[in-house]
Amino acid sequence: MTEPRPTKLELVPDGTLRIAWSDGQVRRYTPRDLRDRCPCATCREKRSQPAPATLLPILSAAETRPPAIEGMRPVGNYAYGIAFSDGHDTGIFTLELLRECGELAS
16 A cells, blocks of 8 residues: 655645645644654754753744744655744655644645
């Protein structure tokens, strides 16, 4: 059995990403959810570190705004690279990861 593959990617006016899959499923992804689940080494390391109890992080101006998807590019036949409005673009989102996250769209 072949794994489902994206047949249509669409950035809708509210800023969410909709992906239609070859098995008929359609999933909706918010930029915040995707940014929070970025699989790059830097983001995985940040998520694994406990936050210092006494220090507040210093955020750039871009990090204080809600994230937006600025672009996507295919990576081989197995993933997409997503560029976010905060300048982050190193995460490679495999089709398997994309299939796991997001929510079913109607």
